[in-house]
Amino acid sequence: MAEIQIRNVAKCFGSYQALHDINLTIADQEFMVLLGASGCGKSTLLRIIAGLETQTTGEVWIGGRRIDHLPPKDRGIAMVFQNYAVFPHLTVFENIGFGLRMQKMRNDEVTRRVTRTAELMHIEQLLTRYSGELSGGQRQRVAVARALAMEPDVILMDEPLSNLDALLRLEMRAELKGVLAESNTTAIYVTHDQVEAMSLADRISVMHQGRIVQAASPVEVYRDPAERFVAGFIGNPPMNFLPARNTGAGRWAVANQVFDGPDVPATALEFAIRPEDVRPADEGLEARVRLVEPLGAHLLLTCDVGGAMFRAILDSDMTVRAGDELKLAAMPDRIRWFDPDTSLSIA
Amino acid sequence: MSDTAVLLPDQGQTRKTGRWLYAASVTLLCAWVIVPLYFLLINTLSAPETVNSFPKSFVPEFDLGSLTFFAGFQGMLTALKNSIVVAFLTMVMSILIGAPAGYALSRFEFRGKEAFRLLILLTRAFPLPLLALPLAVMFIRTGLDDTAFGLALVHTTLAIPFAVLITFSLFSGIPVELEEAAWTLGCTRLTAFTKVVLPLILPGITASAIFAFVISWNEVFAAAVLTIENRTLTAFLLQTLGEAPLHLKFAGGFILVVPALIFIFAVRKYLFAMWGIANR
Numbered sequence A: 001m002a003e004i005q006i007r008n009v010a011k012c013f014g015s016y017q018a019l020h021d022i023n024l025t026i027a028d029q030e031f032m033v034l035l036g037a038s039g040c041g042k043s044t045l046l047r048i049i050a051g052l053e054t055q056t057t058g059e060v061w062i063g064g065r066r067i068d069h070l071p072p073k074d075r076g077i078a079m080v081f082q083n084y085a086v087f088p089h090l091t092v093f094e095n096i097g098f099g100l101r102m103q104k105m106r107n108d109e110v111t112r113r114v115t116r117t118a119e120l121m122h123i124e125q126l127l128t129r130y131s132g133e134l135s136g137g138q139r140q141r142v143a144v145a146r147a148l149a150m151e152p153d154v155i156l157m158d159e160p161l162s163n164l165d166a167l168l169r170l171e172m173r174a175e176l177k178g179v180l181a182e183s184n185t186t187a188i189y190v191t192h193d194q195v196e197a198m199s200l201a202d203r204i205s206v207m208h209q210g211r212i213v214q215a216a217s218p219v220e221v222y223r224d225p226a227e228r229f230v231a232g233f234i235g236n237p238p239m240n241f242l243p244a245r246n247t248g249a250g251r252w253a254v255a256n257q258v259f260d261g262p263d264v265p266a267t268a269l270e271f272a273i274r275p276e277d278v279r280p281a282d283e284g285l286e287a288r289v290r291l292v293e294p295l296g297a298h299l300l301l302t303c304d305v306g307g308a309m310f311r312a313i314l315d316s317d318m319t320v321r322a323g324d325e326l327k328l329a330a331m332p333d334r335i336r337w338f339d340p341d342t343s344l345s346i347a
Numbered sequence B: 001m002s003d004t005a006v007l008l009p010d011q012g013q014t015r016k017t018g019r020w021l022y023a024a025s026v027t028l029l030c031a032w033v034i035v036p037l038y039f040l041l042i043n044t045l046s047a048p049e050t051v052n053s054f055p056k057s058f059v060p061e062f063d064l065g066s067l068t069f070f071a072g073f074q075g076m077l078t079a080l081k082n083s084i085v086v087a088f089l090t091m092v093m094s095i096l097i098g099a100p101a102g103y104a105l106s107r108f109e110f111r112g113k114e115a116f117r118l119l120i121l122l123t124r125a126f127p128l129p130l131l132a133l134p135l136a137v138m139f140i141r142t143g144l145d146d147t148a149f150g151l152a153l154v155h156t157t158l159a160i161p162f163a164v165l166i167t168f169s170l171f172s173g174i175p176v177e178l179e180e181a182a183w184t185l186g187c188t189r190l191t192a193f194t195k196v197v198l199p200l201i202l203p204g205i206t207a208s209a210i211f212a213f214v215i216s217w218n219e220v221f222a223a224a225v226l227t228i229e230n231r232t233l234t235a236f237l238l239q240t241l242g243e244a245p246l247h248l249k250f251a252g253g254f255i256l257v258v259p260a261l262i263f264i265f266a267v268r269k270y271l272f273a274m275w276g277i278a279n280r
C-alpha cells in the first residue's frame, strides 16, 4: 500500500513562493500526472516528495507513514530524471543494479533483477555498454529500468520523455504506460504536454502558479474544467470564451443569442464552449470567418463572434472560405459557465 | 568575373603574408621556450670540462659526468629528497583542503560565494616577501621552522587557490542530477560522493594534485627563508649559486625543470578548465 498524501505543503525560495498550500491524495497504484505550464512548480512539488527539496511548511505521507523528514533513500521512492542521469562511469548493467547493490543484495539476485528489468525495457542487448555509447531513447530506457529495478512503492518521473523526438516519445509513452500498469507502483508523472497527460493519467492535477487548480480524471478535466485557467489551458485549441449578460430567470445573452444558463444573481458570466462542440446551423452564433486551416479530417476555423475571437472545428467536407458568414450552434450540454470574478466554474 | 580575377592574386598574397607572419611568430614563441631548455639539456649531458670550455658545442655528448658530479655534491641528494617530501605534503594537504572547498562552491548557495571565489584568487596577489618575516618569527616560536611540514604549510597556502578553482570547475561539470539519482537509489550524501562523484572526478583531482606538487617543487622564496638545514632543491641551488661550478648549475636546473615540465604537460587540459572558470 503506497497512498501518497500531500498535506498543506508550501515552498518558498527566498521571498518567492513557488508552492501555495498544496493538498493532494494519490491513491495506491494510481498514475497521477502533474500538468502545468513552465515554472508553475511541478518539479518543485515532485522534488519535495522525493526529498530532494525541503518544503517550507506542510507534510508528506506515503503508505500511512510521514516521510518528509527522511532522506530520499528512506522514502521508498525511485525517480526518473529529465536528463536521465545515467551514471557515465558504469555500464548499463551496473546502472540498473546500482540501487540493488546499495541494498547489499546478493549477486545472483542482482543479476536476476537487472536482466528481468532490462528485458522489460527491451535493452537486454545493451547491458555491457556505457551511457556514452547509447542514444537518447536508450538512455531513457536505462533510467526507467534503473528506477523499476528497485521495485519501489512510488515512482516519480520529471518530464522523462521531453528530450526525445516526437516519434520516440509516442512509442515510449505507450510502453511506459504498459510497464507501469504491470507493476504495482504508484506513479507521479510531471509533464507540460497535455496530450501526454491525457494518454497516461488515471488522474491529472492541473497546476497553475504554485497551486493545484483541479485534480480529476482526464475526461473530467477536459469536459468540466473547474477553473477558467484549466479551460483555457487544456485542449488544442482550448475552449472559447464569450461574455454573457444576465437577462433574468437564468437566461443569458451571448453575442446575438440567448442561452439557458445558471440561475445566479450575477450580472455577467463567461460562456465557454469547445471548438469541436459547435455545428453550422440555421440558428446560432453569428460568426465571420477570418482564417481557415485544413487539418486533414477537420477544418480549424478562426472566426469573429461579437467582436471576440472564436475557434471552431468543423468537418473537412464543408466548403468555407475566409470572409464567409456562418451561424454556429453550440451543443447545449457542452456549454460551461465561469464566474469572471472568481474564475470558477458554475454548475 | 573579371573583378574576381583581378582580386584573387592580391587576396592570395595577403593570405600568404598572414600565414608567414603566423608561422614566424609560432616559431619565435617555441624558440623562446625551447632554446633555453635545449641548452640546459646539452650542458647537462656533457662532461664538466666541455661545459666550462669555450666555444660551446650545440650537440650533447651524452656524458653523465655533470649529473654524477651533481649527485655526488655534498647535500644535493638530501635537498632533492626534501623537495620531494615537501612537494608531496603540499599535494596531499592542498587537495584535502581544496577539494571540499571546490565541492562546496559548486554545490551550495551561500552568502558571499562570489566574493569568496574572488578572495581565493586574491590570496595569490599578496606578496610572499611581506609575509616571510612574520612567518619566520612565528615558525621559530612554534618550532615549525626548518621542517618539511612547516614549509609544506606555506606551499599549501600557495597551491590552495588553484586546487579550489580546478576542483570547483570539475565538480561544476558533474550534473547535480547524478548525485540526486544516487540519493534516490539508496545513497547518503557521502556514499553518493564516493560511488558517483569521486570516480568521475578522480583524473581531475590527480591533475590538481600534480599541479600543487609542481607549485611546491618550483617555489624558492619561502623555501630559502624558512629552512636552513633542511633546504629544498631550489633553495639549496640558490644558496650555492655563487660558488658552484657551471656544470652543477646546469645539472641542478635540469633536474628542477624536467619534472615540472612533464607534470604540467600531463595536466594541461585541467589548467585550461581552471582558466576558463577564472576568466568568467
Ligand SMILES: Nc1ncnc2c1ncn2[C@@H]1O[C@H](COP(=O)(O)OP(=O)(O)OP(=O)(O)O)[C@@H](O)[C@H]1O
Pocket: A013, A016, A018, A036, A037, A038, A039, A040, A041, A042, A043, A044, A045, A192
Ligand atoms: N532553487 C531555486 N531557487 C529559486 N527559485 C526556484 C528554485 N527552483 C525553482 N524555483 C522557482 O520556482 C518556480 C517553480 O519551479 P519548478 O522548477 O517547480 O517549475 P516547473 O513547473 O517544473 O517548470 P518546468 O516545466 O519549466 O520544469 C519557478 O518560478 C522557479 O523559478
Ligand SMILES: [Mg+2]
Pocket: A042, A043, A044, A158
Ligand atoms: Mg520542471
